[in-house]
Amino acid sequence: MKVDVAIIGAGPAGLTAAVEIARNGLSAAVIDEYYRPGGRLLGQYYEDPYAPADQRTWDGKKEADQLEEKARSLGVHIFMNVTVWAVSGKWRVDMAGGDLPAITSNVLLLATGSVEKALPVPGWTLPGVISVGAAQTFTNLHHVAVGKKVMMAGIDPLSLSVMIELKNAGVHVAGMALPPMSSVTGKNKTPLQTVERLQDVAGLAPNLLVRKLGKFALKRFPKLTASGLRFNLLKVNNVPIHLRKAIVKIEGEKNVEAVTLQSVSVDGKPAGKTESVEVDTVCLSNGLYPLIDLAQTAGCRLVDMPELGGTVPLHGPDMTTKVSGLFVAGNITGIEGAKVAMAQGRLAAASILQSLGKQAAITVDEAMTEVTNAREKAPLRFLPDIEEGRIKMNKIWEAESAHG
Amino acid sequence: MSYKVVVAGGGLIGASTAYYLTKSGAEVTLIESKDIASGTSGACDRAIMLQSKKPGPTLDLAIESIALYKELEAELETELEYRKSGGMIIIETPEEMAAMEHMVERQQKAGIDVKLITGKEAQERQPGLSKDLIGSTWWEEDAEVNPLKVSFAMANAAKSRGAKIKLGTPVKRLLTENNRVIGVETPTEKIYADAVVVAMGVWTPKLFEPFGVDVPIIPRQGHILVSERMPSFLHTGILSAAYIANKLKRNHQSEDPDPFGVGLAIGQTHSGSLLIGGSRQFTGYNTETNPEVIRKIGEAAVRAFPLLAKARIIRAFTGLRPYTPDGMPILGPVEGMDGVYIAAGHEGDGVALAPISGKIMAHMVCGENSGMDINTFSLSRF
Amino acid sequence: MSNTLRLNSSSNKLETIEFYFNDKKLNGYKGEPIAASLLANGIKTIRTCEITGENRGIFCGIGHCYECRAEVDGIPNVRTCLTPARQGAKVFSQASGIKGDMEDES
Amino acid sequence: MDDMIICRCEGVYLSDILKAIEEGASSVPGIKKRVRAGMGYCQGRVCQPVIRDMLESKTGGEKMPPQQRAQTPVRPVLLDDMIRR
Numbered sequence: 001m002k003v004d005v006a007i008i009g010a011g012p013a014g015l016t017a018a019v020e021i022a023r024n025g026l027s028a029a030v031i032d033e034y035y036r037p038g039g040r041l042l043g044q045y046y047e048d049p050y051a052p053a054d055q056r057t058w059d060g061k062k063e064a065d066q067l068e069e070k071a072r073s074l075g076v077h078i079f080m081n082v083t084v085w086a087v088s089g090k091w092r093v094d095m096a097g098g099d100l101p102a103i104t105s106n107v108l109l110l111a112t113g114s115v116e117k118a119l120p121v122p123g124w125t126l127p128g129v130i131s132v133g134a135a136q137t138f139t140n141l142h143h144v145a146v147g148k149k150v151m152m153a154g155i156d157p158l159s160l161s162v163m164i165e166l167k168n169a170g171v172h173v174a175g176m177a178l179p180p181m182s183s184v185t186g187k188n189k190t191p192l193q194t195v196e197r198l199q200d201v202a203g204l205a206p207n208l209l210v211r212k213l214g215k216f217a218l219k220r221f222p223k224l225t226a227s228g229l230r231f232n233l234l235k236v237n238n239v240p241i242h243l244r245k246a247i248v249k250i251e252g253e254k255n256v257e258a259v260t261l262q263s264v265s266v267d268g269k270p271a272g273k274t275e276s277v278e279v280d281t282v283c284l285s286n287g288l289y290p291l292i293d294l295a296q297t298a299g300c301r302l303v304d305m306p307e308l309g310g311t312v313p314l315h316g317p318d319m320t321t322k323v324s325g326l327f328v329a330g331n332i333t334g335i336e337g338a339k340v341a342m343a344q345g346r347l348a349a350a351s352i353l354q355s356l357g358k359q360a361a362i363t364v365d366e367a368m369t370e371v372t373n374a375r376e377k378a379p380l381r382f383l384p385d386i387e388e389g390r391i392k393m394n395k396i397w398e399a400e401s402a403h404g
Numbered sequence: 405m406s407y408k409v410v411v412a413g414g415g416l417i418g419a420s421t422a423y424y425l426t427k428s429g430a431e432v433t434l435i436e437s438k439d440i441a442s443g444t445s446g447a448c449d450r451a452i453m454l455q456s457k458k459p460g461p462t463l464d465l466a467i468e469s470i471a472l473y474k475e476l477e478a479e480l481e482t483e484l485e486y487r488k489s490g491g492m493i494i495i496e497t498p499e500e501m502a503a504m505e506h507m508v509e510r511q512q513k514a515g516i517d518v519k520l521i522t523g524k525e526a527q528e529r530q531p532g533l534s535k536d537l538i539g540s541t542w543w544e545e546d547a548e549v550n551p552l553k554v555s556f557a558m559a560n561a562a563k564s565r566g567a568k569i570k571l572g573t574p575v576k577r578l579l580t581e582n583n584r585v586i587g588v589e590t591p592t593e594k595i596y597a598d599a600v601v602v603a604m605g606v607w608t609p610k611l612f613e614p615f616g617v618d619v620p621i622i623p624r625q626g627h628i629l630v631s632e633r634m635p636s637f638l639h640t641g642i643l644s645a646a647y648i649a650n651k652l653k654r655n656h657q658s659e660d661p662d663p664f665g666v667g668l669a670i671g672q673t674h675s676g677s678l679l680i681g682g683s684r685q686f687t688g689y690n691t692e693t694n695p696e697v698i699r700k701i702g703e704a705a706v707r708a709f710p711l712l713a714k715a716r717i718i719r720a721f722t723g724l725r726p727y728t729p730d731g732m733p734i735l736g737p738v739e740g741m742d743g744v745y746i747a748a749g750h751e752g753d754g755v756a757l758a759p760i761s762g763k764i765m766a767h768m769v770c771g772e773n774s775g776m777d778i779n780t781f782s783l784s785r786f
Numbered sequence: 787m788s789n790t791l792r793l794n795s796s797s798n799k800l801e802t803i804e805f806y807f808n809d810k811k812l813n814g815y816k817g818e819p820i821a822a823s824l825l826a827n828g829i830k831t832i833r834t835c836e837i838t839g840e841n842r843g844i845f846c847g848i849g850h851c852y853e854c855r856a857e858v859d860g861i862p863n864v865r866t867c868l869t870p871a872r873q874g875a876k877v878f879s880q881a882s883g884i885k886g887d888m889e890d891e892s
Numbered sequence: 893m894d895d896m897i898i899c900r901c902e903g904v905y906l907s908d909i910l911k912a913i914e915e916g917a918s919s920v921p922g923i924k925k926r927v928r929a930g931m932g933y934c935q936g937r938v939c940q941p942v943i944r945d946m947l948e949s950k951t952g953g954e955k956m957p958p959q960q961r962a963q964t965p966v967r968p969v970l971l972d973d974m975i976r977r
Binding site for chain 4: 033082084086088094095096097101117118120121122123124125219248249289291293294296297310311
């Protein structure tokens, strides 16, 4: 099969780009390993009080279904349960698991999203220990409880919102604790740093936290920091948030049976006693990082950029790369929410259309403004310094462009 | 005062040279731009297949080397996964049969007891082989070893015998004084030595370029596919006749009908993964894997072992084999430059020849008699 | 359906299928990944680690970690978090083994 | 902290990795070649960021320690699928 644009990743960025490309008269194929389109949209379900009245409930699955329907009605080829194992030439996309061995295209758009960062702790290979993303997917998409009694480790915007989702779905969450404080694997996870980060996030985009953590959070967090975290325990939706206890061990023979929590000082040193809490499930949260493998094999230079969540392909503010015919969009460019990814998908489509000399319904500049707007209105911010990261990337991009 | 030697290059050959130098009592500094086995030695297979090797100096070296391998696990007190596995060269076409008959006849004359066996005998010896094979060779003396383990064990043994190992330290240039090499320069320091051994594989020529010395080593890229872990089923090392044909091609300047030089070389690691090679291609210093080459190697593997169609390839890599025009390594001093030695250019024989190469270099540098005629391997032959 | 960990009834309109896990007959919803059906049946251990021998189950849930592998309809090491079961599918914790096959061939 | 698995695919423990760093490994591939971390099915997708953090905190350089280069095939693929034309 030959298409104008091959898109890898059927998440918010990839699907939105496909719709935009097909709507402007070019052919597109979207390929994804998952069994249904939507990517991280599929697990999302939350309320956003700052959104327009008719958009306050964000039902990611519904959004995904609508995008899929739109794409299909525009003739976009969607390949699900298909793994891309190679991209080469300009372009051949080698696929496994489906009927076709490969497709070729003039343009390649990588919207491969992100992977969860592991949070190793003794016992974390036991069945019953899952990532926070898995918890979200099983709860909101599959409607299967991840366990009967759940402890969450890692206190951050994503784990907090998933905790609420678990509660809303009727799952018993026994509590949330800090991740382990090991010197080799537990960087920047002390109680103080955790609270500071939450405060950053709350200050920048308070919507979710105001609602979810209650007014308590915004008002008290600064004081908590100032007073050296004398308040060790918050309760959100009746779930204890242990700001001064870190998970140090997951126990069990064949499955998770309990977790060991260790009291820690504000700077993360063990202080005081340990306790064992019986649970059958542990949810680990440590953030996301961009999945860049295909970009690297396609010849794209990579840049380490912690502000964007890890290593990202060098790209311009319009989603182009230095490799001709290669574009990127979504979390592969830095960790942000679904609405930003969708705006980036539309922007990538506009840039692709422009590169192919096609008139687009939206100009590249307009699409860039939409990305900025989506970022400003994001209900949930994963990385505190995302804007700084974007600026840094643009500077590197400009410097590289100046050199030709 | 003991003899000071710098070894440049931390691959199999450099690590082995450093190890044997410490055994000879030299004061050794091993300098490596990245890490032990980070280049060719970390991107090769485990075969020590000698049955097809043309009788002559390289084969003689290899046989000496195998004798060293047999003692090395005990000597280094490390598991190297050395095993006398025997080896087969599988034959798919009548043309290949003719070539292999010729090869076997030649080897037998030289006293190497390689046999031709039928396709059915090959299947009995190695279950899973395709029924379509028309025959195979078999030699029980072929062996295998884990080149990563050998590299690290040699480097560690050298270190525990007092060698200094500087990783992440590129050798920028050779320091000379009146046509004599007196040491090397790194980004941070000058290291003076009585002798320098350059064991930088495909990167060796670059160090000699400034002196107008042409070292005819050319990188020849080889792909290797790695399968998921499987139960141990491969009892022996296996090459295809096509692999041998491609290996023997000395055509780095001519057009080739099979530009990828694909032939099968398959072995199983202790972990259970299959290492499936290979290709031979002149692509400069490029080490990217190519999906088309990967596919062709996959085809060769499934042709030989139809049931591998159900196995997964979990990764692939390429290594840059240090090719020389006559297929023999360069071991020895450099004419017109005192104090410097080359130990490089082993192409696919580095694994087999690592111990003996290191030992020879140590003897040479320390002025000991290795009892071998090694002039054959000197740079001046080109 | 006898599944104990199903969260709500909204999925009841979905079609039910039967499949086998290590020869045990189980129910699942048509179109959902095998890992979800297994978890709904209270099954957390999908395989044992070939190196450590320890139990392993769902970890990332979206195909990155390869922990939820199982043999599905004769293909070993399929990611169950991505793969819906067919009616009557046969899922096994461990591959029945390429070794056995190889020996049958000889 | 108790020892624990870091590379889930290959069963590589924290202590193995610390030993490899001790021995001179300063990059993700250096760890991988010494103790097999990142050699399994997920190709380091789970453990690589952890190992990189460990290397950074142990070696403390200005630059992030090198990670492994992604190579084709980027995912495990059945030979049957790979050789289809």
